[in-house]
Amino acid sequence: MSSTALMTFKSHIDGKNADVAIYSDRIEWSRGRGVSGKKLTAGLLTGGASLLATGVRGSGAGTEMIPVKSITSVVTKRDGLMYTKVVVVASGNTIDFRVPHASAPGIKTLLTDLVLGKVPATEPAPPAPVHQAPAPTAAPPAGDPVVQLQQLAELRNAGILSEEEFTAKKAEILARM
Structure with a gap:
């Protein structure tokens, strides 16, 4: 094993x-338990709605390894304004990796080359660029709905909130005006 x-x-x-690592003979990914700071902030701003939608439980925690020799297909699909899904189909399993648009072609090319038996360069490839969403700021004072709406839009644009969560919280803020 490499x-x-x-x-x-x-x-x-x-x-x-999930932390994903591609080796010459396998793909490994792991998800830890716990809640990220972004998820907590989104939960606070949406009154808990986003936490209810995505959950707080650690049941999604775990690891998985897929041997390159069992991969039958690698496909990319657009997933929103900022992300692309790299879908890895292997015998008995399919895993979607959601990455920034700029990273997807490099990931797909590397996986395709490995499946086709092309030997990658001896030096490891530089890590794919990771899109960092702007860090949400502290919750604005309750009396400033315009700032709350702007921050809500930032969370939606960063992919932290779904369109439904955004719409629900926006309606709640506008009702208080």
């Missing part, structure tokens, strides 16, 4: 970030 990863990146799957 011990040096050719590429590492973070993938946002089902409301949690």
Whole structure:
């Protein structure tokens, strides 16, 4: 088994970030338990609605390894304004990796080359660029709905809130005006 990863990146799957490593002979991914700061902030701003939608439980925690020899297909699909899903189909399993648009072609090319038996460069490839969403600021004073709406839009644009969560919280803020 190879011990040096050719590429590492973070993938946002089902409301949690997964650490993904691609080796010459396998793909490994793992999701830890717990709640991120972004998820807590979104939960506070949406009155808990986003936490209810994505959950707080650690049942999604775990690891998985897929041997390159069992991969039958690698497909990319657009997933919103900022992300692309890299879908890895293997015998008996399918895993979606949600990554920024700019990272997807490099990930797909590396996986396709490995499946086709092309030997990657001896030096590990640089890690795929990771899009960092702007850090949400502290909740604005209750009397400033315009700032709350702006921050809510930032959370939606960063992919932290779904369109439904955004719409519900926006209606709540506008009702208080």
